[in-house]
Amino acid sequence: MMHSSTDTQVDKLDTSNDASRSRRSDDILPVEEAAALLKVNRKTLYEIIRLNQPRWAVRFGRSIRVSRIALLEEFRSKGGPALGDHR
Secondary structure, eight states: OOOOHHHHHHHHHHHTTHHHHHHHHTTEEEHHHHHHHHTOOHHHHHHHHHHHOOTTEEEETTEEEEEHHHHHHHHHOSSSOOTTSOO
16 A cells, blocks of 8 residues: 555654643543542532533533633632632
8 A cells, every 4th residue: 555645744743742642631621630630529610510601611411521721720810700609
């Protein structure tokens, strides 16, 4: 089978920068890990997500994933509401 230059470029993209790919996948957390990051109870974080439907939490079927970066930005922001406040 012959490989074109496009195939070679795709292969390079797939294998280059594995550390970057790993770091990106660490930016999406299950609720359990997000709760541990914030040092809050898992059930508390589920309740906050249920009541507020924040932009940093996304539901995929029955599971919820949290954007680590967006969560920390909101947590650290000074002018916004607290994580548990109703908007």
